[in-house]
Amino acid sequence: MSVKPLSVLNKAISSRVIVELRAGREFRGVLDGFDMHMNLVLKDSEEMIDGEIVSRADTTIVRGDNVIYISP
Amino acid sequence: MSVKPLSVLNKAISSRVIVELRAGREFRGVLDGFDMHMNLVLKDSEEMIDGEIVSRADTTIVRGDNVIYISP
Amino acid sequence: MSVKPLSVLNKAISSRVIVELRAGREFRGVLDGFDMHMNLVLKDSEEMIDGEIVSRADTTIVRGDNVIYISP
Amino acid sequence: MSVKPLSVLNKAISSRVIVELRAGREFRGVLDGFDMHMNLVLKDSEEMIDGEIVSRADTTIVRGDNVIYISP
Amino acid sequence: MSVKPLSVLNKAISSRVIVELRAGREFRGVLDGFDMHMNLVLKDSEEMIDGEIVSRADTTIVRGDNVIYISP
Amino acid sequence: MSVKPLSVLNKAISSRVIVELRAGREFRGVLDGFDMHMNLVLKDSEEMIDGEIVSRADTTIVRGDNVIYISP
Amino acid sequence: MSVKPLSVLNKAISSRVIVELRAGREFRGVLDGFDMHMNLVLKDSEEMIDGEIVSRADTTIVRGDNVIYISP
Secondary structure, eight states: OOBOHHHHHHHTTTSEEEEEESTTEEEEEEEEEEOTTOOEEEEEEEEEETTEEEEEEEEEEEOGGGEEEEEO | OOBOHHHHHHHTTTSEEEEEESTTEEEEEEEEEEOTTOOEEEEEEEEEETTEEEEEEEEEEEOGGGEEEEEO | OOBOHHHHHHHTTTSEEEEEESTTEEEEEEEEEEOTTOOEEEEEEEEEETTEEEEEEEEEEEOGGGEEEEEO | OOBOHHHHHHHTTTSEEEEEESTTEEEEEEEEEEOTTOOEEEEEEEEEETTEEEEEEEEEEEOGGGEEEEEO | OOBOHHHHHHHTTTSEEEEEESTTEEEEEEEEEEOTTOOEEEEEEEEEETTEEEEEEEEEEEOGGGEEEEEO | OOBOHHHHHHHTTTSEEEEEESTTEEEEEEEEEEOTTOOEEEEEEEEEETTEEEEEEEEEEEOGGGEEEEEO | OOBOHHHHHHHTTTSEEEEEESTTEEEEEEEEEEOTTOOEEEEEEEEEETTEEEEEEEEEEEOGGGEEEEEO
């Protein structure tokens, strides 16, 4: 039986996720919300570029069209 | 319970935000408005390229499809 | 209270604006009109590439999907 | 009072226009028609790349999503 | 009076056209059909890259979003 | 009389096709199906990059927006 | 008789697939689900960049617009 990507995302709410973006950017934080475009809300996240932490933020809204993959 | 990205953006109205755009561009300013495409209105903002301030403006309308993330 | 990006653009009609486009291109001119895609009509504008004026025109129609930001 | 970009384009029918495309390409010719995607029909046009004429054609249909700006 | 780009394309059916694509690719052949996305059917076409013929084909279906311009 | 690109594709079902993708990638195989986005199903296909075979597969689903052209 | 790409994908549920993404990235894992945008859910997957394993994950949600092809 097949699962829907957005359902899997929904189950990841409140847990830590890795979000890989284009151009070597990555976020690690707690998934607080999302919408059907895969726009994401992350809490307590770290932004990494090429593997190094470049910033930390309480709340970050990521625009979905930059996302390559999300790992809960 | 899940939150919607645009609701989080709505709560950030009138507060300072960091807006990361593609190609190393960033805005820091007060979020004055937005629409469903994540087009943004910023007040009293600084534009930074690769970490250096390159301009200041009273009002800036950012086209949403350049946005990577927004941090309230 | 939140403002809409296109309303802010509407108030900028007949005043001078800076229009930053992708690939280092910029227009400075009087905003004469726009539509919901952020296609723009500029009057008496200068086109700049990497900070140097490369052309002047009475009327220019800019296709919206090249726009990074507009500063009234 | 605001004008619409496509109305300005409509007034430019039968007159010479400069069409700037991505990747350093430009067309100069008579605007013979267009549609809502800014697909264009040009007559008696010259194609220029990086400022040099590389071809001439009686009729050219330009796909709108390559357009940066049009100057009547 | 304005003409529509797709009408001009329709008149070019059965005649030879030059189709310029992104990334230095070009097709020269007989236009056999198209749809509203500017997907094209070419007959007896030559594919050229940077001005050199790299292949010939009886039938080629070109996906419209690669098209820069078409010259009948 | 004009033919539709997807009709031509439909006639190519069960025959061998060349599928040119962006970034120097090519597939050669038997067209087993497609949809209106030009997503393709290929059977017994070879994947080539810059003219060299890099993989073989019984079944491959190609996402349409990578397609430059298809030659039956 | 023609098959639909998403039907082929549906038959691949619960079996191992290779997912080739843009920019030299590849996933190998068990297909657990998908939607009409080709967003994918992979289980027990390996992420490879230029042929080397760079990460492993129990669950990965891949955004469809990065997909070049999927091989069941």
